Amino acid sequence: MEQDILLEINQLHKNYDDRTVLNGVNLKVHKGEVVVILGPSGCGKSTLLRCINGLEPIQSGDISLDGQSISAAGTDWHLVRQKIGMVFQSYDLFPHMTILENILLGPLKVQKRSQEEATRQAEALLERIGLLDRKDAFPRQLSGGQKQRVAIVRALCMNPEVMLFDEVTAALDPEMVREVLDVMLGLAKQGMTMVIVTHEMGFAKAVADKVVFIDEGKIVEESDAELFFTDPKTDRAKQFLNIFNFNEEKG
């Protein structure tokens, strides 16, 4: 095993009924690396994230975190999910709990940490995203962008080793997209290992170390982000970037 590989996926196959959605995916994510997954609608991006987080059973292949298989029978998902933070398009905050209570749920109930220590961390994280003064508000009192930032903090408060982001700005009004992406850019700068599915090409270029381009359930191109956006190798990736009207001049 290479020293600094955090997440490794080998020959992952995933079917829904008799339909193959991931057809032999291999991927290595190094500690501190930001990997952006791109590809046409329906190519399997969300499914890949959901498999990594154990939300979908897989047909074959192996996924390991820190050199330990997390796809084998008997995996302790309770433990693994504490190491893998995931943020979805829908923030899924509990409506009857305050922002602070939402964030503290996992640290207190799952990780059994002390109220004082977990609250200190939650408040520090809320301060960082500019929402400490809203800690006693309820989710309905926050904007979509604020709720999504809280959802990110909720995942971070578990001290995960890697964060997975699945189209986290897709449901937001345009003026709220930036504030969420800025939080993610900040995390990247601090060295958080992240796997990001997004359709925000400007953001992808700004945040990614590596781009993985998936088409029809297979990785068809994997390259340094700078190279991918300036000189995509495959026609499929070129077509994809054209659809987004994205190239060096316009992007």
Ligand SMILES: Nc1ncnc2c1ncn2[C@@H]1O[C@H](COP(=O)(O)OP(=O)(O)OP(=O)(O)O)[C@@H](O)[C@H]1O
């Ligand atoms: N629970 C499910 N049952 C059956 N088929 C599914 C299920 N979830 C996804 N699929 C199918 O698997 C394929 C891959 O879906 P997935 O959501 O991973 O794609 P995606 O690349 O994330 O797409 P998008 O960019 O549109 O979100 C799609 O054809 C989708 O219809």
